[in-house]
Amino acid sequence: MVVIPSSVIYDQGDPAAGRTLDRWASCKRDDVVEEALSRLASWAP
Numbered sequence: 001m002v003v004i005p006s007s008v009i010y011d012q013g014d015p016a017a018g019r020t021l022d023r024w025a026s027c028k029r030d031d032v033v034e035e036a037l038s039r040l041a042s043w044a045p
Helices: 030-041
Strands: 002-004 023-025
Touching: none
Parallel strands: none
Antiparallel strands: 002 023
């Protein structure tokens, strides 16, 4: 997983553009992502 900075997607002239949004890229197979989510969920209190 990687977060893509909004500055490379939204208008540079509008500092508020995309400020409340996150863009994520997942370059893994679905089963790999599901396993990662399962492991992360096990850390929850």
